[in-house]
Amino acid sequence: MLTAPPPSPSTSSPTSSSSPAPRAPSTRPLHVVVLGGGVVGLASALRILQLNTPGQPRAVNVTVLAAEWGAATTTAGAAGLWGPYKLSETPDELVSRWSGDTYGHLLGLCHSGAAVAAGVQMCSVNSFYSEPQPLPSWGHIPTTMHVIDPRMVQAVTRTLEQPPITPPPPAPPAGPMPPGGTGGAAAAAAAAPLATGLTVAEALGAGPGADPEPLPIAWGYHWNSIICGRLRALPGRLTSLEQLGAALEDSTPAGAAALGSGSAGAAEEGTPARGVDAGADLDLDLDLVVNCVGLGARELLRDEDCYPIRGQIMRVRAPWVTQACFFDPFYIIPNRHTVVLGGTGQVGSASLEPSPSDRRAILEGCCRLLPSLRDAQILSDWVGLRPGRTRLRLELERPGARLAGTGAGTGAVVGRGAGGGGGGVGGRGEAGPGRVVRVVHNYGHGGAGLTLAWGCAGDVVELMRGEGLL
Numbered sequence: 001m002l003t004a005p006p007p008s009p010s011t012s013s014p015t016s017s018s019s020p021a022p023r024a025p026s027t028r029p030l031h032v033v034v035l036g037g038g039v040v041g042l043a044s045a046l047r048i049l050q051l052n053t054p055g056q057p058r059a060v061n062v063t064v065l066a067a068e069w070g071a072a073t074t075t076a077g078a079a080g081l082w083g084p085y086k087l088s089e090t091p092d093e094l095v096s097r098w099s100g101d102t103y104g105h106l107l108g109l110c111h112s113g114a115a116v117a118a119g120v121q122m123c124s125v126n127s128f129y130s131e132p133q134p135l136p137s138w139g140h141i142p143t144t145m146h147v148i149d150p151r152m153v154q155a156v157t158r159t160l161e162q163p164p165i166t167p168p169p170p171a172p173p174a175g176p177m178p179p180g181g182t183g184g185a186a187a188a189a190a191a192a193p194l195a196t197g198l199t200v201a202e203a204l205g206a207g208p209g210a211d212p213e214p215l216p217i218a219w220g221y222h223w224n225s226i227i228c229g230r231l232r233a234l235p236g237r238l239t240s241l242e243q244l245g246a247a248l249e250d251s252t253p254a255g256a257a258a259l260g261s262g263s264a265g266a267a268e269e270g271t272p273a274r275g276v277d278a279g280a281d282l283d284l285d286l287d288l289v290v291n292c293v294g295l296g297a298r299e300l301l302r303d304e305d306c307y308p309i310r311g312q313i314m315r316v317r318a319p320w321v322t323q324a325c326f327f328d329p330f331y332i333i334p335n336r337h338t339v340v341l342g343g344t345g346q347v348g349s350a351s352l353e354p355s356p357s358d359r360r361a362i363l364e365g366c367c368r369l370l371p372s373l374r375d376a377q378i379l380s381d382w383v384g385l386r387p388g389r390t391r392l393r394l395e396l397e398r399p400g401a402r403l404a405g406t407g408a409g410t411g412a413v414v415g416r417g418a419g420g421g422g423g424g425v426g427g428r429g430e431a432g433p434g435r436v437v438r439v440v441h442n443y444g445h446g447g448a449g450l451t452l453a454w455g456c457a458g459d460v461v462e463l464m465r466g467e468g469l470l
Protein backbone atom coordinates (compact mmCIF):
# COMPACT_ATOMS: atom_id res chain seq x y z
CA MET A 1 0.00 0.00 0.00
CA LEU A 2 1.27 3.42 -0.83
CA THR A 3 1.05 5.88 1.96
CA ALA A 4 0.64 9.53 1.44
CA PRO A 5 -0.45 12.66 3.24
CA PRO A 6 -4.06 13.72 2.79
CA PRO A 7 -4.95 16.36 0.22
CA SER A 8 -3.71 19.73 1.30
CA PRO A 9 -6.54 21.73 2.83
CA SER A 10 -4.68 24.90 2.16
CA THR A 11 -5.69 27.35 -0.44
CA SER A 12 -2.60 28.99 -1.65
CA SER A 13 -2.14 32.09 -3.68
CA PRO A 14 0.45 32.08 -6.44
CA THR A 15 2.75 34.18 -4.35
CA SER A 16 2.60 31.80 -1.43
CA SER A 17 3.67 28.68 -3.31
CA SER A 18 7.11 27.33 -2.61
CA SER A 19 9.90 28.91 -4.62
CA PRO A 20 10.39 27.60 -8.14
CA ALA A 21 13.42 25.73 -9.22
CA PRO A 22 15.37 27.98 -11.58
CA ARG A 23 15.56 26.60 -15.08
CA ALA A 24 16.92 27.66 -18.40
CA PRO A 25 14.33 29.23 -20.67
CA SER A 26 13.08 26.86 -23.33
CA THR A 27 11.76 27.78 -26.72
CA ARG A 28 9.99 24.46 -27.29
CA PRO A 29 6.21 25.02 -27.24
CA LEU A 30 4.80 24.37 -23.83
CA HIS A 31 2.09 21.71 -23.75
CA VAL A 32 -0.60 22.05 -21.12
CA VAL A 33 -3.45 19.60 -20.54
CA VAL A 34 -6.49 21.11 -18.86
CA LEU A 35 -8.66 18.46 -17.28
CA GLY A 36 -12.36 19.44 -17.12
CA GLY A 37 -14.78 21.09 -19.52
CA GLY A 38 -16.82 23.17 -17.04
CA VAL A 39 -16.43 26.89 -16.58
CA VAL A 40 -13.32 26.49 -14.45
CA GLY A 41 -11.47 24.36 -17.00
CA LEU A 42 -12.55 26.46 -19.96
CA ALA A 43 -11.59 29.74 -18.31
CA SER A 44 -8.20 28.26 -17.39
CA ALA A 45 -7.64 27.05 -20.94
CA LEU A 46 -8.66 30.41 -22.38
CA ARG A 47 -6.37 32.46 -20.16
CA ILE A 48 -3.47 30.12 -20.87
CA LEU A 49 -4.06 30.37 -24.62
CA GLN A 50 -4.21 34.15 -24.37
CA LEU A 51 -0.52 33.99 -23.49
CA ASN A 52 0.13 33.35 -27.17
CA THR A 53 0.76 36.95 -28.06
CA PRO A 54 3.39 38.12 -30.56
CA GLY A 55 5.78 39.16 -27.75
CA GLN A 56 5.57 35.84 -25.90
CA PRO A 57 8.87 33.96 -26.17
CA ARG A 58 7.32 30.54 -25.79
CA ALA A 59 4.19 29.28 -27.58
CA VAL A 60 1.68 27.36 -25.50
CA ASN A 61 -0.39 24.43 -26.79
CA VAL A 62 -3.47 23.47 -24.82
CA THR A 63 -5.47 20.25 -24.84
CA VAL A 64 -8.71 20.20 -22.87
CA LEU A 65 -9.80 16.75 -21.75
CA ALA A 66 -13.22 16.18 -20.25
CA ALA A 67 -15.62 13.36 -19.57
CA GLU A 68 -18.57 15.66 -20.20
CA TRP A 69 -19.12 18.86 -22.12
CA GLY A 70 -21.68 21.61 -22.44
CA ALA A 71 -25.14 20.81 -21.15
CA ALA A 72 -23.91 17.75 -19.26
CA THR A 73 -21.75 19.80 -16.89
CA THR A 74 -22.81 21.37 -13.60
CA THR A 75 -21.84 24.70 -15.07
CA ALA A 76 -24.56 24.46 -17.71
CA GLY A 77 -27.38 24.36 -15.19
CA ALA A 78 -26.17 27.13 -12.93
CA ALA A 79 -28.27 30.24 -12.48
CA GLY A 80 -25.34 32.21 -13.85
CA LEU A 81 -25.29 35.11 -11.40
CA TRP A 82 -22.01 36.64 -10.26
CA GLY A 83 -21.99 36.39 -6.46
CA PRO A 84 -19.71 34.52 -4.02
CA TYR A 85 -21.84 31.73 -2.53
CA LYS A 86 -21.26 28.52 -0.62
CA LEU A 87 -17.48 28.72 -0.49
CA SER A 88 -17.02 27.31 3.00
CA GLU A 89 -13.67 28.28 4.55
CA THR A 90 -12.07 29.77 1.45
CA PRO A 91 -10.39 32.94 2.78
CA ASP A 92 -12.26 36.18 2.13
CA GLU A 93 -9.25 37.93 0.60
CA LEU A 94 -8.86 35.20 -2.02
CA VAL A 95 -12.59 35.18 -2.75
CA SER A 96 -12.44 38.95 -3.23
CA ARG A 97 -9.43 38.77 -5.50
CA TRP A 98 -10.74 35.98 -7.71
CA SER A 99 -14.32 37.25 -7.84
CA GLY A 100 -13.15 40.84 -8.33
CA ASP A 101 -11.02 39.87 -11.30
CA THR A 102 -13.96 37.93 -12.77
CA TYR A 103 -16.35 40.84 -12.16
CA GLY A 104 -14.03 43.24 -13.98
CA HIS A 105 -13.74 40.82 -16.89
CA LEU A 106 -17.52 40.34 -17.13
CA LEU A 107 -18.19 44.05 -16.76
CA GLY A 108 -15.97 44.73 -19.76
CA LEU A 109 -17.69 41.94 -21.69
CA CYS A 110 -21.17 43.32 -20.82
CA HIS A 111 -20.25 46.59 -22.43
CA SER A 112 -18.67 45.11 -25.52
CA GLY A 113 -20.06 44.01 -28.85
CA ALA A 114 -19.53 40.42 -27.71
CA ALA A 115 -22.06 40.71 -24.88
CA VAL A 116 -24.94 38.95 -26.64
CA ALA A 117 -22.79 36.14 -27.98
CA ALA A 118 -21.21 35.69 -24.57
CA GLY A 119 -24.63 35.77 -22.90
CA VAL A 120 -23.68 38.38 -20.30
CA GLN A 121 -25.78 41.26 -18.99
CA MET A 122 -26.00 43.44 -15.91
CA CYS A 123 -28.57 42.52 -13.28
CA SER A 124 -29.57 44.36 -10.10
CA VAL A 125 -30.01 42.24 -7.03
CA ASN A 126 -31.95 42.67 -3.79
CA SER A 127 -30.57 40.54 -0.98
CA PHE A 128 -33.13 40.42 1.82
CA TYR A 129 -32.72 39.38 5.46
CA SER A 130 -34.89 39.17 8.53
CA GLU A 131 -32.50 41.47 10.39
CA PRO A 132 -29.61 43.83 9.58
CA GLN A 133 -26.31 42.21 8.61
CA PRO A 134 -22.79 43.40 7.95
CA LEU A 135 -22.33 44.05 4.24
CA PRO A 136 -20.51 41.10 2.62
CA SER A 137 -16.71 41.07 2.59
CA TRP A 138 -16.82 41.28 -1.23
CA GLY A 139 -19.22 44.23 -1.11
CA HIS A 140 -16.63 46.63 -2.53
CA ILE A 141 -16.54 44.76 -5.87
CA PRO A 142 -19.92 45.43 -7.51
CA THR A 143 -20.38 48.86 -9.06
CA THR A 144 -23.25 49.45 -6.61
CA MET A 145 -23.74 48.05 -3.13
CA HIS A 146 -25.85 49.83 -0.57
CA VAL A 147 -28.40 49.24 2.13
CA ILE A 148 -31.73 48.84 0.46
CA ASP A 149 -34.31 51.62 0.28
CA PRO A 150 -36.91 50.98 3.01
CA ARG A 151 -39.64 51.28 0.39
CA MET A 152 -38.33 48.09 -1.18
CA VAL A 153 -38.66 46.29 2.15
CA GLN A 154 -42.15 47.71 2.47
CA ALA A 155 -42.97 46.49 -1.02
CA VAL A 156 -41.88 42.90 -0.42
CA THR A 157 -43.56 42.80 2.96
CA ARG A 158 -46.68 44.29 1.40
CA THR A 159 -46.75 47.19 3.86
CA LEU A 160 -46.23 49.83 1.19
CA GLU A 161 -49.43 51.74 0.69
CA GLN A 162 -50.89 50.82 -2.68
CA PRO A 163 -51.68 53.78 -4.96
CA PRO A 164 -55.41 54.00 -5.73
CA ILE A 165 -56.24 52.16 -8.93
CA THR A 166 -58.00 54.38 -11.47
CA PRO A 167 -60.95 52.47 -12.92
CA PRO A 168 -60.67 51.89 -16.67
CA PRO A 169 -63.07 53.79 -18.99
CA PRO A 170 -66.31 51.89 -19.68
CA ALA A 171 -65.93 49.37 -22.48
CA PRO A 172 -67.97 49.85 -25.68
CA PRO A 173 -70.95 47.50 -25.99
CA ALA A 174 -69.83 44.05 -27.07
CA GLY A 175 -70.54 43.25 -30.70
CA PRO A 176 -70.74 39.85 -32.31
CA MET A 177 -67.51 37.79 -32.29
CA PRO A 178 -65.87 37.92 -35.74
CA PRO A 179 -66.08 34.58 -37.52
CA GLY A 180 -63.19 32.37 -36.56
CA GLY A 181 -61.94 35.01 -34.15
CA THR A 182 -61.49 34.73 -30.44
CA GLY A 183 -60.73 38.35 -29.61
CA GLY A 184 -57.54 40.40 -29.55
CA ALA A 185 -56.00 39.00 -26.40
CA ALA A 186 -56.39 35.42 -27.47
CA ALA A 187 -55.07 36.22 -30.91
CA ALA A 188 -52.03 37.85 -29.34
CA ALA A 189 -51.58 34.82 -27.12
CA ALA A 190 -51.78 32.52 -30.11
CA ALA A 191 -49.07 34.56 -31.80
CA ALA A 192 -46.79 34.30 -28.77
CA PRO A 193 -44.19 31.52 -28.74
CA LEU A 194 -45.72 28.22 -27.75
CA ALA A 195 -45.35 27.78 -24.01
CA THR A 196 -46.07 24.45 -22.45
CA GLY A 197 -46.53 23.54 -18.82
CA LEU A 198 -48.53 24.77 -15.92
CA THR A 199 -48.48 28.15 -14.32
CA VAL A 200 -46.98 28.26 -10.86
CA ALA A 201 -50.44 28.85 -9.38
CA GLU A 202 -51.78 25.77 -11.17
CA ALA A 203 -48.84 23.68 -10.01
CA LEU A 204 -49.47 24.77 -6.45
CA GLY A 205 -53.20 24.22 -6.77
CA ALA A 206 -53.73 27.83 -5.73
CA GLY A 207 -56.63 29.79 -7.10
CA PRO A 208 -56.69 33.54 -7.52
CA GLY A 209 -56.85 35.31 -4.23
CA ALA A 210 -54.93 37.30 -1.72
CA ASP A 211 -51.16 37.43 -1.97
CA PRO A 212 -49.37 34.70 -0.02
CA GLU A 213 -47.99 35.61 3.37
CA PRO A 214 -44.84 37.70 2.94
CA LEU A 215 -41.49 36.36 4.11
CA PRO A 216 -40.17 37.87 7.37
CA ILE A 217 -38.03 40.47 5.62
CA ALA A 218 -36.81 43.48 7.62
CA TRP A 219 -33.64 44.63 5.88
CA GLY A 220 -31.52 44.13 2.78
CA TYR A 221 -28.86 45.38 0.45
CA HIS A 222 -29.07 46.25 -3.19
CA TRP A 223 -26.21 45.66 -5.61
CA ASN A 224 -25.27 45.40 -9.24
CA SER A 225 -24.35 41.97 -10.48
CA ILE A 226 -23.80 40.34 -13.83
CA ILE A 227 -25.58 37.36 -15.37
CA CYS A 228 -23.49 34.91 -17.37
CA GLY A 229 -25.75 32.95 -19.68
CA ARG A 230 -24.11 29.60 -19.17
CA LEU A 231 -25.65 27.67 -22.05
CA ARG A 232 -24.74 30.42 -24.46
CA ALA A 233 -21.35 31.03 -22.93
CA LEU A 234 -20.17 27.43 -22.76
CA PRO A 235 -20.34 26.59 -26.49
CA GLY A 236 -19.06 30.10 -27.19
CA ARG A 237 -16.06 29.43 -25.04
CA LEU A 238 -15.46 26.10 -26.73
CA THR A 239 -15.54 27.82 -30.10
CA SER A 240 -13.17 30.52 -28.87
CA LEU A 241 -10.85 27.87 -27.54
CA GLU A 242 -10.80 26.00 -30.82
CA GLN A 243 -10.24 29.24 -32.69
CA LEU A 244 -7.27 29.88 -30.43
CA GLY A 245 -5.92 26.46 -31.30
CA ALA A 246 -6.96 24.31 -28.34
CA ALA A 247 -7.56 20.62 -28.89
CA LEU A 248 -10.73 19.38 -27.20
CA GLU A 249 -10.78 15.68 -26.44
CA ASP A 250 -13.21 13.36 -24.72
CA SER A 251 -11.91 11.36 -21.86
CA THR A 252 -13.66 8.67 -19.94
CA PRO A 253 -13.34 8.41 -16.22
CA ALA A 254 -11.68 5.04 -15.98
CA GLY A 255 -10.02 2.93 -13.37
CA ALA A 256 -6.43 4.00 -13.06
CA ALA A 257 -5.16 5.51 -9.84
CA ALA A 258 -4.87 9.10 -8.80
CA LEU A 259 -3.77 12.37 -10.20
CA GLY A 260 -1.01 14.14 -8.43
CA SER A 261 1.26 12.87 -5.76
CA GLY A 262 0.04 10.92 -2.82
CA SER A 263 -1.39 14.13 -1.51
CA ALA A 264 -3.97 13.79 -4.19
CA GLY A 265 -5.05 10.46 -2.94
CA ALA A 266 -3.16 7.25 -2.70
CA ALA A 267 -4.04 4.32 -4.85
CA GLU A 268 -3.17 0.87 -3.73
CA GLU A 269 -0.47 -0.76 -5.74
CA GLY A 270 -1.75 -3.42 -8.05
CA THR A 271 -5.38 -2.45 -7.68
CA PRO A 272 -7.35 -0.94 -10.51
CA ALA A 273 -7.28 2.59 -9.32
CA ARG A 274 -9.33 5.55 -10.43
CA GLY A 275 -8.33 8.14 -12.88
CA VAL A 276 -8.97 9.45 -16.29
CA ASP A 277 -8.46 7.53 -19.43
CA ALA A 278 -7.01 10.25 -21.52
CA GLY A 279 -6.64 8.03 -24.52
CA ALA A 280 -3.45 6.58 -25.79
CA ASP A 281 -2.58 9.61 -27.87
CA LEU A 282 -1.55 11.99 -25.13
CA ASP A 283 1.52 13.90 -26.06
CA LEU A 284 4.37 12.76 -23.87
CA ASP A 285 5.93 16.20 -24.23
CA LEU A 286 3.30 17.34 -21.79
CA ASP A 287 4.60 19.97 -19.37
CA LEU A 288 1.71 20.73 -17.06
CA VAL A 289 -1.69 19.38 -16.05
CA VAL A 290 -4.30 21.87 -14.85
CA ASN A 291 -6.82 19.89 -12.87
CA CYS A 292 -10.31 21.44 -13.06
CA VAL A 293 -12.54 18.42 -12.53
CA GLY A 294 -14.85 20.02 -9.97
CA LEU A 295 -16.60 17.44 -7.86
CA GLY A 296 -14.82 14.80 -9.95
CA ALA A 297 -11.86 15.31 -7.60
CA ARG A 298 -13.62 13.13 -5.06
CA GLU A 299 -13.18 10.18 -7.38
CA LEU A 300 -10.09 11.16 -9.27
CA LEU A 301 -8.00 12.22 -6.28
CA ARG A 302 -9.99 10.60 -3.53
CA ASP A 303 -10.08 14.03 -2.02
CA GLU A 304 -12.27 13.63 1.00
CA ASP A 305 -12.45 17.39 1.54
CA CYS A 306 -14.78 17.52 -1.46
CA TYR A 307 -18.52 17.06 -1.08
CA PRO A 308 -21.63 17.73 -3.14
CA ILE A 309 -23.96 20.59 -2.29
CA ARG A 310 -27.19 19.63 -4.01
CA GLY A 311 -28.99 22.45 -5.78
CA GLN A 312 -32.50 22.09 -7.17
CA ILE A 313 -33.93 24.89 -9.27
CA MET A 314 -36.80 25.52 -11.64
CA ARG A 315 -36.92 27.64 -14.77
CA VAL A 316 -40.09 29.58 -15.50
CA ARG A 317 -41.21 32.02 -18.12
CA ALA A 318 -41.79 35.38 -16.40
CA PRO A 319 -40.46 38.14 -18.67
CA TRP A 320 -41.66 40.85 -16.27
CA VAL A 321 -39.04 39.83 -13.70
CA THR A 322 -35.96 41.97 -14.27
CA GLN A 323 -34.30 42.03 -10.85
CA ALA A 324 -32.87 39.22 -8.78
CA CYS A 325 -34.12 38.67 -5.22
CA PHE A 326 -32.62 36.56 -2.46
CA PHE A 327 -33.99 35.49 0.88
CA ASP A 328 -32.14 32.35 1.86
CA PRO A 329 -32.84 29.66 0.73
CA PHE A 330 -35.10 31.22 -1.88
CA TYR A 331 -33.88 33.11 -4.90
CA ILE A 332 -35.24 34.53 -8.13
CA ILE A 333 -32.70 35.17 -10.87
CA PRO A 334 -33.74 36.47 -14.28
CA ASN A 335 -31.77 35.09 -17.22
CA ARG A 336 -32.21 36.38 -20.76
CA HIS A 337 -35.21 34.19 -21.66
CA THR A 338 -36.14 32.42 -18.44
CA VAL A 339 -36.21 33.10 -14.73
CA VAL A 340 -34.48 30.74 -12.30
CA LEU A 341 -36.30 29.95 -9.06
CA GLY A 342 -34.32 28.33 -6.28
CA GLY A 343 -33.30 26.67 -4.35
CA THR A 344 -31.73 24.11 -2.15
CA GLY A 345 -28.25 23.62 -0.72
CA GLN A 346 -28.27 20.11 0.72
CA VAL A 347 -24.73 19.40 1.85
CA GLY A 348 -23.63 15.83 1.18
CA SER A 349 -26.64 14.89 -0.94
CA ALA A 350 -25.73 13.54 -4.37
CA SER A 351 -29.25 12.85 -5.62
CA LEU A 352 -29.80 14.23 -9.09
CA GLU A 353 -33.54 13.47 -9.01
CA PRO A 354 -35.74 16.56 -8.72
CA SER A 355 -37.70 16.23 -5.52
CA PRO A 356 -41.43 17.14 -5.54
CA SER A 357 -41.21 18.53 -2.01
CA ASP A 358 -38.25 20.75 -2.93
CA ARG A 359 -40.16 21.90 -5.98
CA ARG A 360 -43.17 22.88 -3.91
CA ALA A 361 -41.02 24.65 -1.31
CA ILE A 362 -39.24 26.61 -4.04
CA LEU A 363 -42.46 27.68 -5.74
CA GLU A 364 -44.15 28.65 -2.49
CA GLY A 365 -41.11 30.50 -1.16
CA CYS A 366 -40.51 32.41 -4.38
CA CYS A 367 -44.19 33.40 -4.60
CA ARG A 368 -44.02 34.73 -1.05
CA LEU A 369 -41.10 36.86 -2.24
CA LEU A 370 -42.73 37.93 -5.50
CA PRO A 371 -46.46 37.03 -5.74
CA SER A 372 -46.65 37.84 -9.46
CA LEU A 373 -44.69 34.63 -10.04
CA ARG A 374 -47.96 32.74 -9.62
CA ASP A 375 -48.64 33.66 -13.24
CA ALA A 376 -45.25 32.40 -14.42
CA GLN A 377 -45.19 29.35 -16.63
CA ILE A 378 -43.10 26.41 -15.49
CA LEU A 379 -40.55 25.34 -18.05
CA SER A 380 -38.22 22.88 -16.37
CA ASP A 381 -36.70 21.37 -13.26
CA TRP A 382 -33.00 20.81 -12.74
CA VAL A 383 -30.70 19.46 -10.07
CA GLY A 384 -26.95 19.99 -9.99
CA LEU A 385 -24.24 19.16 -7.51
CA ARG A 386 -22.14 22.16 -6.55
CA PRO A 387 -18.50 21.14 -6.11
CA GLY A 388 -18.19 21.89 -2.40
CA ARG A 389 -14.87 21.69 -0.60
CA THR A 390 -13.64 22.68 2.82
CA ARG A 391 -11.67 25.33 0.88
CA LEU A 392 -11.31 25.92 -2.80
CA ARG A 393 -8.07 24.24 -3.90
CA LEU A 394 -5.88 26.34 -6.16
CA GLU A 395 -2.27 25.39 -5.83
CA LEU A 396 0.68 23.94 -7.63
CA GLU A 397 1.67 20.45 -6.76
CA ARG A 398 5.26 19.59 -7.38
CA PRO A 399 6.34 17.02 -8.55
CA GLY A 400 2.69 16.52 -9.33
CA ALA A 401 2.14 14.19 -12.22
CA ARG A 402 4.64 11.79 -13.66
CA LEU A 403 4.58 10.75 -17.26
CA ALA A 404 4.06 7.02 -17.52
CA GLY A 405 7.35 5.56 -16.68
CA THR A 406 9.49 4.97 -13.65
CA GLY A 407 7.93 3.41 -10.69
CA ALA A 408 9.95 5.64 -8.45
CA GLY A 409 8.02 8.84 -8.77
CA THR A 410 5.23 9.85 -6.53
CA GLY A 411 3.04 11.42 -9.09
CA ALA A 412 0.19 10.67 -11.34
CA VAL A 413 0.79 9.11 -14.67
CA VAL A 414 0.16 11.03 -17.79
CA GLY A 415 0.14 9.21 -21.04
CA ARG A 416 0.54 5.66 -22.17
CA GLY A 417 0.69 2.93 -19.65
CA ALA A 418 -1.12 4.69 -16.86
CA GLY A 419 -2.90 2.16 -14.76
CA GLY A 420 -5.03 -0.27 -16.64
CA GLY A 421 -6.53 2.14 -19.10
CA GLY A 422 -3.96 2.12 -21.87
CA GLY A 423 -3.27 5.75 -21.18
CA GLY A 424 -4.43 8.30 -18.80
CA VAL A 425 -3.99 11.09 -16.40
CA GLY A 426 -3.83 9.75 -12.96
CA GLY A 427 -2.21 7.01 -11.07
CA ARG A 428 1.18 5.73 -10.28
CA GLY A 429 2.78 4.15 -13.24
CA GLU A 430 5.02 1.26 -12.53
CA ALA A 431 6.37 0.78 -16.03
CA GLY A 432 9.45 2.19 -17.81
CA PRO A 433 11.15 5.53 -17.46
CA GLY A 434 9.03 8.61 -17.17
CA ARG A 435 9.17 12.30 -16.55
CA VAL A 436 7.62 14.39 -13.88
CA VAL A 437 5.13 17.03 -14.82
CA ARG A 438 3.61 19.52 -12.49
CA VAL A 439 -0.07 19.81 -11.66
CA VAL A 440 -2.01 22.94 -10.85
CA HIS A 441 -5.16 22.01 -8.97
CA ASN A 442 -8.12 24.33 -9.50
CA TYR A 443 -11.32 22.85 -8.09
CA GLY A 444 -13.88 23.13 -5.28
CA HIS A 445 -15.67 26.29 -6.42
CA GLY A 446 -18.89 25.50 -4.52
CA GLY A 447 -21.79 27.73 -5.53
CA ALA A 448 -19.58 30.25 -7.26
CA GLY A 449 -17.79 28.67 -10.21
CA LEU A 450 -18.93 31.31 -12.67
CA THR A 451 -18.15 34.00 -10.11
CA LEU A 452 -14.56 32.93 -9.58
CA ALA A 453 -13.45 31.09 -12.73
CA TRP A 454 -11.79 33.96 -14.57
CA GLY A 455 -9.87 35.17 -11.52
CA CYS A 456 -8.77 31.66 -10.60
CA ALA A 457 -7.58 31.13 -14.16
CA GLY A 458 -5.43 34.24 -13.75
CA ASP A 459 -3.75 32.60 -10.77
CA VAL A 460 -3.17 29.43 -12.78
CA VAL A 461 -1.22 31.55 -15.25
CA GLU A 462 0.71 33.23 -12.42
CA LEU A 463 1.63 29.83 -10.98
CA MET A 464 2.94 28.79 -14.40
CA ARG A 465 4.97 31.99 -14.57
CA GLY A 466 6.29 31.42 -11.07
CA GLU A 467 7.43 27.95 -12.09
CA GLY A 468 9.43 29.42 -14.96
CA LEU A 469 7.26 27.65 -17.50
CA LEU A 470 6.59 30.78 -19.54
Ligand SMILES: Cc1cc2nc3c(=O)[nH]c(=O)nc-3n(C[C@H](O)[C@H](O)[C@H](O)COP(=O)(O)OP(=O)(O)OC[C@H]3O[C@@H](n4cnc5c(N)ncnc54)[C@H](O)[C@@H]3O)c2cc1C
Nearest residue numbers: 037038040067068075079080081294296311384449450451
Ligand atom coordinates in the same frame (compact mmCIF):
# COMPACT_ATOMS: atom_id res chain seq x y z
C1 LIG B 1 -28.48 24.95 -8.77
C2 LIG B 1 -27.12 25.60 -8.97
C3 LIG B 1 -27.07 26.95 -9.23
C4 LIG B 1 -25.82 27.58 -9.37
N1 LIG B 1 -25.79 28.91 -9.63
C5 LIG B 1 -24.60 29.54 -9.73
C6 LIG B 1 -24.55 30.93 -9.98
O1 LIG B 1 -25.59 31.59 -10.15
N2 LIG B 1 -23.32 31.53 -10.04
C7 LIG B 1 -22.17 30.81 -9.88
O2 LIG B 1 -21.09 31.42 -9.92
N3 LIG B 1 -22.20 29.48 -9.65
C8 LIG B 1 -23.38 28.83 -9.56
N4 LIG B 1 -23.41 27.49 -9.31
C9 LIG B 1 -22.16 26.79 -9.06
C10 LIG B 1 -21.48 26.42 -10.36
O3 LIG B 1 -22.37 25.70 -11.18
C11 LIG B 1 -20.23 25.58 -10.08
O4 LIG B 1 -19.42 26.20 -9.11
C12 LIG B 1 -19.42 25.44 -11.36
O5 LIG B 1 -20.22 24.90 -12.39
C13 LIG B 1 -18.19 24.57 -11.13
O6 LIG B 1 -17.52 24.49 -12.35
P1 LIG B 1 -16.42 23.38 -12.63
O7 LIG B 1 -15.86 23.67 -13.97
O8 LIG B 1 -15.51 23.31 -11.47
O9 LIG B 1 -17.24 22.02 -12.60
P2 LIG B 1 -18.19 21.32 -13.67
O10 LIG B 1 -19.05 22.27 -14.40
O11 LIG B 1 -18.87 20.24 -12.89
O12 LIG B 1 -17.19 20.68 -14.71
C14 LIG B 1 -16.30 19.64 -14.33
C15 LIG B 1 -15.69 19.08 -15.59
O13 LIG B 1 -14.72 18.09 -15.22
C16 LIG B 1 -15.00 16.90 -15.91
N5 LIG B 1 -14.54 15.77 -15.10
C17 LIG B 1 -14.84 15.49 -13.83
N6 LIG B 1 -14.20 14.38 -13.44
C18 LIG B 1 -13.49 13.96 -14.51
C19 LIG B 1 -12.65 12.88 -14.75
N7 LIG B 1 -12.35 12.00 -13.81
N8 LIG B 1 -12.12 12.76 -15.98
C20 LIG B 1 -12.38 13.65 -16.95
N9 LIG B 1 -13.16 14.71 -16.78
C21 LIG B 1 -13.71 14.84 -15.58
C22 LIG B 1 -16.49 16.92 -16.11
O14 LIG B 1 -16.87 16.02 -17.14
C23 LIG B 1 -16.68 18.38 -16.50
O15 LIG B 1 -16.34 18.58 -17.84
C24 LIG B 1 -24.64 26.83 -9.23
C25 LIG B 1 -24.71 25.46 -9.02
C26 LIG B 1 -25.94 24.84 -8.89
C27 LIG B 1 -25.99 23.36 -8.67
